[in-house]
Amino acid sequence: MSGANTFGRSFCVTTFGESHGPAIGCVIDGCPPGIVIAPEDFRADLDRRATGRSRFTSQRREADEVEILSGVYQGRSTGTPIALLIRNTDARSKDYGAITESFRPGHADYTYWHKYGIRDPRGGGRSSARETTMRVAAAVIAKRYLAEHHQIRIQAWLSGIGPFRPQRFEPESIEDNPLFWPDPQQLPELEAFMDGLRKSGDSVGARLSVMAENVPVGLGEPIYGKLDSDIAMALMSINAVKAVEIGDGVEVCEQRGSEHRDELTAAGFLSNHAGGILGGISSGQTIIAHATIKPTSSILVPGRSVNLAGEAVELVTRGRHDPCVGIRAVPIIEAMIALVLMDHVLRHRAQCGDVLAQTPRLPSVTLPPEL
């Protein structure tokens, strides 16, 4: 049994830390022994997530140096808990007085106050997206195991920014632009849009998509540990996410059964509307999921609110401003998919390690032309 700050049943990640407290960190329990891990392995994904990557994201610049406190000996995981620590070097001691006295619209200030009766205003405290840094760090280990043992490859991208949708899908271009956008021809238009947003002091929502290739058939535990329900929980737990879709997602409302069902032939599935999951269990097709992220409420446009005394106030969020927080969520969404898959790989062999299903796994449909 565990607290609410732990993710996973077999590969258990517990995170801790406030945005502007002394440090953030995580403990990974249940990690298989023998995985090669070094402090520098966390660099790439933490950089992808880091604020300050481009002019489209806010300006917090931290070293985010990961210290491995336990669970690794001579460069390999030992099977004991792996604790990772990152000191908050950008956590300036300052006066939070004004913020402390009022509730910012669209923030967790109001709900944390009512739940806990105590307010930790330091950069949003525990409700800040800073926490997701540790999800990304923990997932580096999961990704390595999944890649080495199952050749699983996970890639996320932006599939929506405000009114924009990609018109073509060029996977190799995703990592080549600061917006993780798969349609390079749209970039000039998009960047102009983002610049305009930034100048207006407002923000916009985003949609992210993720695919996991080479996921073996059989992952997921019905009924309440389904692979898709765990993905839904995992993605919805990311700050600002308001919708999670699997495969064709909200589009299935308008589909016919004869269109949606993915027919099978000896040569493989003929389509992948299901997003690689049937009955809560991976089908061997590429897993596809989507998350929609709200526009951040930390904007320069003044807003109405109340203070602790219940009186009306007008608030402006000062400091960093992210016109589209969804951009930074790309490695976070990948991380959550990796943690879900890693957990289910271990859970599956706990219960079904003796099973040898006799039919061959069918080839997956290549990533859909529809976006």
Next chain:
Amino acid sequence: MSGANTFGRSFCVTTFGESHGPAIGCVIDGCPPGIVIAPEDFRADLDRRATGRSRFTSQRREADEVEILSGVYQGRSTGTPIALLIRNTDARSKDYGAITESFRPGHADYTYWHKYGIRDPRGGGRSSARETTMRVAAAVIAKRYLAEHHQIRIQAWLSGIGPFRPQRFEPESIEDNPLFWPDPQQLPELEAFMDGLRKSGDSVGARLSVMAENVPVGLGEPIYGKLDSDIAMALMSINAVKAVEIGDGVEVCEQRGSEHRDELTAAGFLSNHAGGILGGISSGQTIIAHATIKPTSSILVPGRSVNLAGEAVELVTRGRHDPCVGIRAVPIIEAMIALVLMDHVLRHRAQCGDVLAQTPRLPSVTLPPEL
């Protein structure tokens, strides 16, 4: 720790049973003592869920008599596990031979086979929506507690069938029509559409919405036990659900921050785009969530598939046919919301039973005009 067939951490519901096995049932552990419970209390919601309510749903007709096996004495819960049992009276012994040899497209047949190496063809076995009967039964107890102790009221409806969307929202009409549709003026058109579907042997997807009124502020545990991530997990665990949205859901992609954030005044919130949850914790506003359900693959239109030997076959699903399985999901979605809220009510008082937040709870915005 628990198995995958258990839902909840404090109010724990474990379900069991196959669609055409001897019985289905559940065990509710952690239920507060003193709740008044009688076998007839389950009738209303089970009837709402039951197949055979109208010509738009399939024809399985079962008594679904709930037997209370434990945990209730002299009409009240005792605090010990409440076991509920329903015998499957419609589970005809028959020859499943043909189905057993092939994989139905869009069904869990293929994935269960690969996961477990064993196939239970009896009416879909464990992957059948029959399992949801016990969620509805368990939630009857949760709903009663939530109503009596917190005046919480939960109501779901259909907000999409194929291409149709309600044009107006008349809550009082939802329970008056077999489609749980909130816009009575559209019913003739909708019924004609459904009749056409049924004749064609095809099916269509649906979107459901649910609201929970009078939810106290403070429910939900960051980070991985957020109220919205638990709702996402709960709704995605329902058969055929492919998308879960909170509040404005996928629409937030196109919103601006200045539009989305729900401003506060001394008289209450000015809007409810967030769907009643901020930072994973209930805000005291009405909780609003949505689920999109795929069109069932159990249709009369023949489809291509493979058999156990990997050879191509053509399959038609015989027997019952539901043109839109989403209709029956209304009480199921209500049930899952009730189970999530019940669990969090108990979890909240475990950790925060000493807290008395000093600010008053603000009034909620009435259910949004946008649908």
Next chain:
Amino acid sequence: MSGANTFGRSFCVTTFGESHGPAIGCVIDGCPPGIVIAPEDFRADLDRRATGRSRFTSQRREADEVEILSGVYQGRSTGTPIALLIRNTDARSKDYGAITESFRPGHADYTYWHKYGIRDPRGGGRSSARETTMRVAAAVIAKRYLAEHHQIRIQAWLSGIGPFRPQRFEPESIEDNPLFWPDPQQLPELEAFMDGLRKSGDSVGARLSVMAENVPVGLGEPIYGKLDSDIAMALMSINAVKAVEIGDGVEVCEQRGSEHRDELTAAGFLSNHAGGILGGISSGQTIIAHATIKPTSSILVPGRSVNLAGEAVELVTRGRHDPCVGIRAVPIIEAMIALVLMDHVLRHRAQCGDVLAQTPRLPSVTLPPEL
């Protein structure tokens, strides 16, 4: 996370039911698929546990017919939850009025009342040892898996009744006498003692020992999932158990380190003071544990107590009388050891399924001459 009526993390057994309610049952979640299971397989161990085996145990005689409600198809486990049900045929409807009004000394009456505010007097309700029937039933499946996949064999016996201790250990005689006593020469003396007890209306305590042979090295998860701490929890959860010992148990207080440590040679361990567990992990030696059970308070000797009004009363427990409830605990203790081992076999392969330790497993010391 799970309720308090669930045992195990990977092989999860949830029990329900009151002693004199309609039925008792259990749900086994996480069971590997493919295990051969038939209703008659439960017979032997349930008979060993049953009341009424000899004149030394009380007279409740129930058929204890196990019905398999789910999770088994064509005689094999399918991987879905296995629900087992036993109807209480001996649950006479009667007037519990007198008992309901007072608290029996040494019973759970008093504590259940204060915890739940509700009293279920039917044969002790949930606190009755009747619940352990389902542990024994669930463990039949675990024992079969452990025997087939690991050749694990579990045997318990009585190693103390009142002042008596066996003077020799003849394992083959344990199942040949109604006291599960390993020293047949003492039986006449013991039976005379038991007859005297029964006539006096009093009861006496007992000590039980259990060994598990062929347990593979490596089971157990430090720090809070150690094999010995899980055994301690499992045995202490049995009604009336007041002490749990591993290996030499309470005797280690007087041992020297040079005596206690089990030295190793290339031919195997030289002793087994540790009881087969080092650092919380099985060493490959025979696992040995002990439980001490209090004398039942359900005796014919009148005792002082209070009623609901707090007034002094004198109580006599009428009905069945067991002079030594420890006798019936033999299959229950075996069952709990089986459930712990089964759970850890699955948990171990979840985390460490990739590990191939290079040193050979050493032979175990044969069961110790010391008793």
Next chain:
Amino acid sequence: MSGANTFGRSFCVTTFGESHGPAIGCVIDGCPPGIVIAPEDFRADLDRRATGRSRFTSQRREADEVEILSGVYQGRSTGTPIALLIRNTDARSKDYGAITESFRPGHADYTYWHKYGIRDPRGGGRSSARETTMRVAAAVIAKRYLAEHHQIRIQAWLSGIGPFRPQRFEPESIEDNPLFWPDPQQLPELEAFMDGLRKSGDSVGARLSVMAENVPVGLGEPIYGKLDSDIAMALMSINAVKAVEIGDGVEVCEQRGSEHRDELTAAGFLSNHAGGILGGISSGQTIIAHATIKPTSSILVPGRSVNLAGEAVELVTRGRHDPCVGIRAVPIIEAMIALVLMDHVLRHRAQCGDVLAQTPRLPSVTLPPEL
């Protein structure tokens, strides 16, 4: 759900760290908000546990400075995870070559190697008692809550060292001598015994007892979350513990039912053989438990063993030598009792927060004259 390094269901403590790695630490999840906590609050109990307190314990001397990394703001718990960190200042980098090649008798070397296939020799790695430091630290917070909200007071002492047993019980003298021994008149004799042991290079076992006063009636969740089974699990999880007893413990084997049952009168219970727990639920009497600890195998007397190649070797444990490791376990056992009680206080109000039992709680028997 959680990993094996997490203790508790509602008040969840996850520990990490190796004895000679960079640091040890813990994360406390589910802690009620508002508890006053400062770094210096951990000092007293950590000092009681620390090695080097007297000539009877080994010489590791560490500052054990606790750093609070999260979950505390302006001196109070906020409800978010509390992370505590202690740097290992005594973790000299050295050559563990010889130890790494062989298995020390009576240590976890052998089992960790077989389980994980990886050996972390740094001071025993994760299996070292160093881990218990974090249990003591976490329990400081639990003890404060239990004292402030329930006036619960927890005290442990040594009730056995080798062949010695206290002849009288003077609670006020426990903290006045380095052996936590309740019979001051025996101290000269005991100290001479300990000095002899130290000179011989051998070690001896110990028995510890603990009492918790003012525990409210009603804590504990039948069936597998009983207060006594959780205590059994908690105490057995402490390094070197081989037996756990509740109340009269192993003595109950020889008791009669008429003697053991604790009779009740309007003035209170007449005895406390049960140790304050009936049916797994606290009775309101003082809770009494005992643990027996084996003699450490880290002694100067050479012992036979094998190396990684399976060849016979002779080993002597060099470095620190503790003639009786049980002495240092006093605050650890108190800590585990505090963690169990804290967890159950929160769990109890989750399920039973609405209950108001009508009968008054009876006074407890004062700590028994029997030791």
